[in-house]
Every structure is written in C-alpha cells, then in structure tokens.
Amino acid sequence: xxxxxxxxxxxxxxxxxxxxxxxxxxxxxxxxxxxxxxxxxxxxxxxxxxxxxxxxxxxxxxxxxxxxxxxxxxxxxxxxxxxxxxxxxxxxxxxxxxxxxxxxxxxxxxxxxxxxxxxxxxxxxxxxxxxxxxxxxxxxxxxxxxxxxxxxxxxxxxxxxxxxxxxxxxxxxxxxxxxxxxxxxxxxxxxxxxxxxxxxxxxxxxxxxxxxxxxxxxxxxxxxxxxxxxxxxxxxxxxxxx
Amino acid sequence: xxxxxxxxxxxxxxxxxxxxxxxxxxxxxxxxxxxxxxxxxxxxxxxxxxxxxxxxxxxxxxxxxxxxxxxxxxxxxxxxxxxxxxxxxxxxxxxxxxxxxxxxxxxxxxxxxxxxxxxxxxxxxxxxxxxxxxxxxxxxxxxxxxxxxxxxxxxxxxxxxxxxxxxxxxxxxxxxxxxxxxxxxxxxxxxxxxxxxxxxxxxxxxxxxxxxxxxxxxxxxxxxxxxxxxxxxxxxxxxxxx
DNA sequence: AAGTGGTCTAGACCACGTC
DNA sequence: ACGTGGTCTAGACCACTTT
Numbered sequence: 001x002x003x004x005x006x007x008x009x010x011x012x013x014x015x016x017x018x019x020x021x022x023x024x025x026x027x028x029x030x031x032x033x034x035x036x037x038x039x040x041x042x043x044x045x046x047x048x049x050x051x052x053x054x055x056x057x058x059x060x061x062x063x064x065x066x067x068x069x070x071x072x073x074x075x076x077x078x079x080x081x082x083x084x085x086x087x088x089x090x091x092x093x094x095x096x097x098x099x100x101x102x103x104x105x106x107x108x109x110x111x112x113x114x115x116x117x118x119x120x121x122x123x124x125x126x127x128x129x130x131x132x133x134x135x136x137x138x139x140x141x142x143x144x145x146x147x148x149x150x151x152x153x154x155x156x157x158x159x160x161x162x163x164x165x166x167x168x169x170x171x172x173x174x175x176x177x178x179x180x181x182x183x184x185x186x187x188x189x190x191x192x193x194x195x196x197x198x199x200x201x202x203x204x205x206x207x208x209x210x211x212x213x214x215x216x217x218x219x220x221x222x223x224x225x226x227x228x229x230x231x232x233x234x235x236x237x238x239x240x241x242x
Numbered sequence: 243x244x245x246x247x248x249x250x251x252x253x254x255x256x257x258x259x260x261x262x263x264x265x266x267x268x269x270x271x272x273x274x275x276x277x278x279x280x281x282x283x284x285x286x287x288x289x290x291x292x293x294x295x296x297x298x299x300x301x302x303x304x305x306x307x308x309x310x311x312x313x314x315x316x317x318x319x320x321x322x323x324x325x326x327x328x329x330x331x332x333x334x335x336x337x338x339x340x341x342x343x344x345x346x347x348x349x350x351x352x353x354x355x356x357x358x359x360x361x362x363x364x365x366x367x368x369x370x371x372x373x374x375x376x377x378x379x380x381x382x383x384x385x386x387x388x389x390x391x392x393x394x395x396x397x398x399x400x401x402x403x404x405x406x407x408x409x410x411x412x413x414x415x416x417x418x419x420x421x422x423x424x425x426x427x428x429x430x431x432x433x434x435x436x437x438x439x440x441x442x443x444x445x446x447x448x449x450x451x452x453x454x455x456x457x458x459x460x461x462x463x464x465x466x467x468x469x470x471x472x473x474x475x476x477x478x479x480x481x482x483x484x
Numbered sequence: 485a486a487g488t489g490g491t492c493t494a495g496a497c498c499a500c501g502t503c
Numbered sequence: 504a505c506g507t508g509g510t511c512t513a514g515a516c517c518a519c520t521t522t
Contacts, residue, residue, distance in 0.1 A: 010510055038488090046511080049513085052490090062484060068489050069520035070520060086483055182482075183483040184480070184481070185480070185482075185483060186481075187478060187480075188479070189452075189474050208431050208449070209430065213483075232429070232432075241327060254492085280506090291491095291494085311501035312500080312508080313508075314508075
C-alpha cells in the first residue's frame with residue numbers, strides 16, 4: 001500500500017507542540033506551575049491520558065518538572081542541582097564546592113563568518129562577546145569565551161555579569177527571557193596559548209581540554225556559542241554513556 | 243502523617259524487575275524478540291498497559307528496542323548505528339568512515355589495588371589486559387588499554403581479538419555473554435608519553451584526550467575499566483547535553 | 485477535605501509488518 | 504487476514520501536598 005500519511009502526528013504530539021508554543025511565547029514562565037492535567041485536558045478537549053503523555057515527553061526533555069501533589073512546573077536553571085547538567089566538571093578529590101564565575105570582559109562586535117554560521121545570523125550582525133574565568137576554591141580552572149546574538153542580549157554588560165550571583169544561564173533566563181534547553185559539545189585536547197596559560201597560571205603549552213559548545217533554545221534555535229579551556233590537573237569532565 | 247511505606251514500588255516496576263531478571267539470566271538473548279505485550283500481561287496477570295510501562299522504561303534505557311508491527315527485541319551491540327553510543331568520536335571534516343580496531347597485546351595479570359577497587363574484585367584476582375589501536379582511514383587515532391575480570395573473559399586471546407570483525411562489545415556479548423549497558427567516562431587533557439606518542443605517530447608531549455571509562459552490565463556491576471588516549475588533531479569527542 | 489500527579493485497568497481503534 | 508506495537512479514552516483508586 002502507498003504510504004497515505006507521511007506526516008502522521010499523534011494527538012499527544014500535537015498537544016505537546018501547542019504547549020511548546022505556550023512555553024516559547026512566555027505564557028508560562030520558568031519556575032511557575034502550569035495548569036493541572038485535568039484543566040489542560042478540558043482546554044484541548046482530549047483525555048487526561050493524552051495530556052499526560054505530552055507532559056511525559058516534555059518532562060523527559062527537562063522542559064517541565066513534575067511534583068506529585070503540587071503540580072507540574074516549568075523547568076528553571078536556578079535549581080542548583082541542574083548545575084551539573086551544563087557544566088560536567090568534577091574535582092578529582094571529592095571536593096564538591098561549586099565554582100565561582102569571574103567575568104573579565106564584555107564587548108560588542110560584528111559577527112564574523114564562523115560566528116554567523118553557528119548562530120544562524122547574517123555576517124556583520126551585532127554580537128556580544130564575554131570572557132570569563134571559572135575558579136574552584138580560588139584556583140582558576142576554566143577560561144571561557146562566549147558569543148551571543150547582540151539583539152537578544154542588548155543589555156548585557158560587565159557590570160550586570162559581576163552583579164550576578166547565579167549561573168550564567170539563570171541570568172539569561174531571568175533577565176533576557178532566553179532559556180537554554182539543549183547543547184552540543186565538542187571536546188579536544190590542545191596546548192595552552194600564552195593568554196590562557198597566564199589566566200590559568202600554568203606554563204604555556206600545558207595540555208588543556210578544549211570544550212566548544214553550541215546551546216539551543218526552543219525550536220532548536222542556536223543562541224550561544226562558547227569555547228572553554230579546562231585545566232584538568234585537578235578536575236575532570238564527567239560523562240555518562242547510556 | 244507517618245510515611246507508612248517507604249519501600250513502595252508500583253506494579254509496573256516489579257514487572258520490570260522480573261523482566262530484568264529474565265534478561266540477566268539469559269532467558270531472552272540479544273537480538274531476539276521477547277514475548278508480545280499481551281503474552282507478558284497474561285503471564286504476569288496484569289493489564290497490557292502495565293507491561294507497556296515496564297517495557298517503556300527498559301526501552302528508554304536502551305535495554306529493549308520496540309519495532310512496530312514486528313515486536314520488541316533485546317538490544318544488541320551489533321547494530322551499527324549504536325556504535326556512536328560508546329565511541330563518541332567524530333571526524334573534524336565530514337568523513338564518516340568507521341574506525342578499524344588493531345589489537346596489539348592481550349595478557350593475563352593479577353589485579354592491583356586500583357583495578358580491584360574499580361572492578362569490585364579481590365586484590366590479586368585474575369584480570370585480562372588488552373592493548374589496542376583504533377585507526378581511521380589507516381591513521382592511528384586512539385590507543386586503548388582495557389582491564390577485564392579474568393574469570394568472565396577466560397577465553398579472550400589476541401587471536402580471538404584479531405579474528406573479530408565487529409566491535410569489542412559485540413564480541414563480549416556474543417562470545418562471553420557479557421552485555422555492556424552503561425558506562426561512565428572521565429575526560430582530561432594530558433601530554434603524550436613516549437609509548438603512546440610512538441603508536442599515534444606524534445611527538446612526545448602532544449596534547450591528548452585521556453578518556454577513562456568504567457562500563458557496567460546488568461545490576462550496575464562493573465566489568466570493564468579502560469583508558470583511552472585520543473589524538474584530537476583530526477577528530478573530536480562529541481557530547482550532547484540535554 | 486480537596487486538589488494534584490501517579491498507577492492500574494479494560495476496551496476500542498490505528499499503523500505497521502508479515503503471511 | 505492476522506499479529507504486533509502505538510494511540511486514545513474513561514473511570515477507579517492511590518500517594519502526596521496543601522488548606
């Protein structure tokens with residue numbers, strides 16, 4: 001038989017898409033409860049089980065968080081236990097103290113070929129670049145260079161970064177309405193250049209872990225390109241294969 | 243109110259545990275179909291929906307693979323598309339040709355302190371050690387040292403490894419009944435020692451990506467400890483954060 | 485007591501693969 | 504035509520949190 005409906009989409013997935021639009025449009029904000037399953041079922045005129053399956057998928061993607069007896073909440077980067085999600089760095093001894101972010105520079109520029117390609121911008125479009133250090137117990141471990149679309153992050157300055165007590169993604173979420181939901185990282189081993197070596201207080205040429213990341217928001221739209229150099233003498237990058 | 247049942251376990255999870263025992267005991271082998279949902283529901287005297295939820299979880303953990311219209315199958319490492327699951331290496335240019343495994347050595351030894359701890363063995367217990375090279379398009383990219391419990395892998399020799407056309411985990415699965423289902427990796431950047439540098443044909447001191455892995459089989463039992471040194475001049479380690 | 489998500493059931497129908 | 508997994512429904516009851 002001919003394949004009649006190559007675009008077949010089950011009901012629960014259509015419901016999911018409607019809810020995704022709600023999230024993207026800001027109908028429900030990070031940290032807030034969304035309506036109960038029964039309410040959503042009534043709104044969309046489907047059974048509770050169908051809404052449930054839509055929510056299940058979104059919870060599996062870390063977009064929503066279910067809490068029995070309380071409701072279903074829009075996920076947020078403020079939750080401290082979600083810190084390991086986007087920074088998989090662990091001390092070689094058991095020390096679990098969280099890192100401190102030390103912003104170094106923040107300036108505006110025009111997107112070059114590569115930045116434009118990665119962030120899906122026009123070459124020459126305004127971008128914002130951040131350089132910062134991550135320290136564990138006062139010792140420098142990561143130096144990051146972060147490229148952001150200038151339009152979205154118009155109000156981002158060094159002062160804003162210095163005043164921020166939370167993670168970078170918490171700041172992006174609360175101050176710029178930009179929520180990171182997924183990222184791809186590419187890891188390589190490189191030799192420390194002079195500038196990085198100075199910041200990390202190691203000899204030039206020291207092997208460093210280069211971590212290149214593209215982060216995406218709703219609709220798989222890339223909104224951050226970053227390159228970090230990790231000093232892995234006292235820390236390691238942890239990954240779970242499953 | 244007092245928490246009456248701290249050990250509450252829903253029905254579908256009990257079913258799942260029963261099925262896990264079936265997998266572990268070898269009742270169903272990798273690649274084979276398991277009984278239909280209706281059959282399992284009858285066997286366990288529960289509804290099909292409950293069996294379904296048990297299978298859903300196991301499919302999410304890559305233990306089972308559902309195929310609409312055909313049945314549910316025990317996952318296997320033979321599936322070529324599962325190669326990226328445990329070897330997240332990608333060419334920097336788009337070249338997608340798979341790697342070739344070149345076994346170098348295979349010998350028996352007694353577990354030292356660290357190997358015993360990681361593999362949950364008695365110090366002095368027999369272990370098997372494998373050294374091998376991974377080449378892409380003929381060029382050496384990875385040198386691996388692999389520690390295995392000697393009891394389980396008694397028949398493993400260099401000849402067996404050389405005769406094997408599939409992945410290492412396929413061999414372990416088919417020849418030794420040992421299926422890897424999960425692994426933890428720790429990544430660091432290190433300088434190439436002399437031996438590795440020679441094998442990878444790079445100068446001593448070249449930055450290499452050190453990948454230390456512990457792989458687990460059913461019941462979270464560790465059964466492999468490996469350390470790989472990756473040459474990342476032409477390849478990178480890809481990771482998805484979500 | 486009331487409201488939320490979590491579990492379990494039973495049955496109907498759909499999409500896919502095989503015979 | 505048949506068997507498989509996939510979707511959808513409606514209703515009952517359980518576990519957790521708040522009022």
